[in-house]
Amino acid sequence: METIYFDNNATTKVAEQVLEEMRPLFCELYGNPSSMHTFGGQIGRRIRKAREQVAALLGCEPTEIIFTSCGTESDNAAIKGALAAIPNKQKVITTRVEHPAILSTCRDLESSGYTVVELGVDKQGRLDLDELEQHLDDDTALVTIMHANNETGVMFPVEKIARLVTDKGAVFHTDAVQAVGKIPLNLSTSRIDLLSLSGHKLHAPKGVGALYVRKGTRLSSFMLGGHQESGRRAGTENVPGIVGLGKACELAAQNIEAENSRVKTLRDKLENTILESCPDCRVNGDPENRLPNTTNISFEYIEGEAILLMLDKYGICASSGSACTSGSLEPSHILRAMGVPFTAAHGSIRFSLSRYNTEDEIDYTIKKMPQIVNRLRDLSPFVAE
């Protein structure tokens, strides 16, 4: 049975070209870029190239990129590093729909005396920028708001938010882990101060990420040790990962058009056909401002984990915001923040596509989905006979 992978917001396949680029760095070119000999020193050039490739995708200077081990590290480094550099301000603003890497980090700040404001969202997952403005004051050190939501794909107007925040003299960080590679960025004309990205969400391997730090933004080191990354992130570089991330960014720049046309067309076909063929279902999130690869659909009367297991039987990989999949008893905090009724949250399924998906895969899934939904609804006590 072939695997049909629609869980690209969880992780992605490493692109073949990325793997090829990384391959020599394991057994042949395994030197340490900090070494004084040519064998190690030549690796520095590879890292420099990767830094340029990442910078090119983001539209920034290579010196503004720090390589990290993952998106979570980038988020932690950004939040803790920025706050440590602004010791006189005690307020942080974020949203209720952030990834746990942000939410847990912010909530932990409260024990060190910070006031943390979590902005709510409306039914379609949108922020109220007036509310943000009301909370922005002279005591606000940092605002951290995601670029695109991992579960719904809803995109926040980060450029506009960056202007509001930086006009008030606060630092603005965005967790762009889901957006980088899918949404064109040009940080040279942006007011975003800090931006996190993760390699494995854009066809680079797991274990590598990056943090963009705008020139002039004060950031205390998060990881202490050696002088790597200009002393901003100690630890011997994950050379293969960094080189892979560089190549992945180069490929993403080439494919960003296709992502927003071909992948979006596939996503729309999947979503529209499911909505037509399965009664009592709805899309969660803002249909206007959404990632081109993501759809989050709630099926009434049935439960997400059961749907996933049925899909799994056909080799189709997706994910759910249902309580049963998380190990907790509560459905997704994102859908709850949006006020999605419990009934719909328990039956939510996220399909997240990539450029490797084909129309055949979409057609197969479209055929299976109504069968699965009908089968589970036959079992459900909430469906009238």
Place this chain on the structure above:
Amino acid sequence: MWEYTDKLKEYFFNPRNVGEIENADGLGEVGSLACGDALRLTFKLDDDGRIEDAKFKTFGCASAIATSSVLTEMIKGMTIDEAAKVTNKEIADFLGGLPEQKMHCSVMGREALEAAIENCRSGGTKKHEIEGAVVCTCFGVTDIEIERVIRENDLTTVEQVTNYCKAGGGCGGCQGEIEKIIEKAQGDKIKEQPAPAPGRQTKLTNIQKIQLIQQTINEQIRPALRADGGNIELIDVEGNKVIVAFRGMCAQCQLAEFTMRDVVEAKLREFVSQDIVVEEETDSAQS
């Protein structure tokens, strides 16, 4: 991904006895859409008073569906009295076990069976009624139900109770009360367990006491309130009087008074000192 047994998967993909028996002798309904799972069980008796046929309809995850289906198979041929003795553990064992966090599915099956038996014995007039006092308001679980899963499954921790009947798995506000029920039901068994951190100290200086209060709020109280979008701040400590302010959702919560007494005060008494009295800041204007 959950580790389901092959037998469980088999019952999920090919469930037996799906549907509803018309003019059933017994009908039991438990759970709700909000809780994430619900089960409607119906059965019919033969002339000898044995369960001739049983059917189910379930909203829920794979293990909820599989346990419901297996239950209908288990009770066929039993008398009402025999069926009344089926425990949730027997249901789970029949499937070769359930993941610990899914044990509540087997409890739901047993509850539905009980409700159906009650309905049958009353000649179809009686619907299932909740017995006891509701402890967990998020999932509507009573003290009697909690005590029962503790006894039947020999549970000793709040986490286990949550896995078995969901109580304490929502806002977490009732976890202190669940602890008391465990203590009551299990008695000495609990005392053998090491005291949880941060642990109460015998003699505290004022600074140590304030630190311990702050630590208890950070580690024991705030996470529970956080789950519902609420928050708490320590305002002041005067001797044994602790003044706090509720923030976020907690500030508007109608259960704030309850939270204050049963969560905040209970936790501080447990971890800091029995003599702690908690008060809410009188002029708690939102920051």
